[in-house]
Amino acid sequence: MTILYFILALVLLVVLGLAWFTHRTARRIEAFLPPQGRFVDVPGARLHVRESGSGPAVLLIHGLGGQSAHFDYGVAAYLARTHRVVVVDRPGSGHSTRDAAAAADVSTQAASLAALIDRLGLERPTVAGHSLGGAIALTLALEHPDKVGALALIAPLTHLQAAAPEVFKALAIESPWLRKLFAWTLATPGSIAGGKKVLAAVFAPEAAPRDFPVKGGGMLSLRPRQFLAASADMQALPGHMPRVQARYGELSVPTRVLYGREDAILDWQTNGQALADKVAGARLELVDGGHMLPVTQPQATAAFIERAALAALPAA
Numbered sequence: 001m002t003i004l005y006f007i008l009a010l011v012l013l014v015v016l017g018l019a020w021f022t023h024r025t026a027r028r029i030e031a032f033l034p035p036q037g038r039f040v041d042v043p044g045a046r047l048h049v050r051e052s053g054s055g056p057a058v059l060l061i062h063g064l065g066g067q068s069a070h071f072d073y074g075v076a077a078y079l080a081r082t083h084r085v086v087v088v089d090r091p092g093s094g095h096s097t098r099d100a101a102a103a104a105d106v107s108t109q110a111a112s113l114a115a116l117i118d119r120l121g122l123e124r125p126t127v128a129g130h131s132l133g134g135a136i137a138l139t140l141a142l143e144h145p146d147k148v149g150a151l152a153l154i155a156p157l158t159h160l161q162a163a164a165p166e167v168f169k170a171l172a173i174e175s176p177w178l179r180k181l182f183a184w185t186l187a188t189p190g191s192i193a194g195g196k197k198v199l200a201a202v203f204a205p206e207a208a209p210r211d212f213p214v215k216g217g218g219m220l221s222l223r224p225r226q227f228l229a230a231s232a233d234m235q236a237l238p239g240h241m242p243r244v245q246a247r248y249g250e251l252s253v254p255t256r257v258l259y260g261r262e263d264a265i266l267d268w269q270t271n272g273q274a275l276a277d278k279v280a281g282a283r284l285e286l287v288d289g290g291h292m293l294p295v296t297q298p299q300a301t302a303a304f305i306e307r308a309a310l311a312a313l314p315a316a
Contacts, residue, residue, distance in 0.1 A: 063131025
């Protein structure tokens with residue numbers, strides 16, 4: 001029994017040490033990368049938004065586990081020359097928070113963004129969504145059609161996959177208490193140790209910029225609350241994506257899709273081409289590259305969004 005008590009005490013000390021390290025790391029990251037915008041309260045969330053430029057509105061939505069800084073490699077600045085650009089941290093991501101009772105599904109997040117559009121006085125903006133942000137943009141256009149002028153979807157998730165990409169497997173922990181324990185003990189040190197490998201997989205075949213942890217906000221993903229939010233986002237997909245997929249034929253807004261041919265996270269045929277086949281007038285554009293086009297190819301991504309915005313303008 002003495003040996004058993006010793007082992008239990010040792011395990012407890014390790015767990016407490018990991019929790020202390022995680023808490024300390026999260027606090028230091030948030031102090032080093034503070035919010036750069038303002039906060040807007042909407043049902044179910046407090047959203048961190050940044051605005052620039054003037055003109056027709058463009059709303060930029062990031063993907064799973066990410067944050068608005070993904071658009072800081074030139075996309076937002078390029079568009080701000082001729083548009084009012086609103087970049088948002090999705091509920092629970094970046095510096096945004098999600099109410100404890102709020103769901104993480106695409107419909108709930110789309111409703112939060114619809115409320116944001118109203119609060120900011122955006123008039124049918126072009127909504128640009130990357131990856132999971134693309135699924136939310138599609139849901140927004142389907143469930144709140146009066147809020148969206150056009151869709152610009154960058155490497156979007158459009159169809160539910162049989163299994164999550166290998167790099168996101170840790171987000172699939174089903175038990176809530178085990179997921180929380182993992183988030184507050186192993187997730188942060190594990191992500192620090194394996195960060196380069198994860199980035200290589202997400203960006204493949206392109207290289208992640210060396211400054212991505214800071215400029216791209218990558219360090220914010222090391223916090224336990226962002227891990228838990230991303231896990232909730234991913235695990236909510238099976239309950240809602242099939243209903244969204246079944247309605248693609250109803251889309252009536254101009255829709256453009258941009259994909260990298262070598263995307264290692266989402267296949268362009270089963271997500272890009274499959275969507276274009278279901279949406280009347282949708283246009284699919286392919287470029288050489290991977291999944292993180294807003295970061296690796298910001299000018300091409302911004303020009304793509306600009307073309308989508310122009311398609312929404314009334315004919316002269």
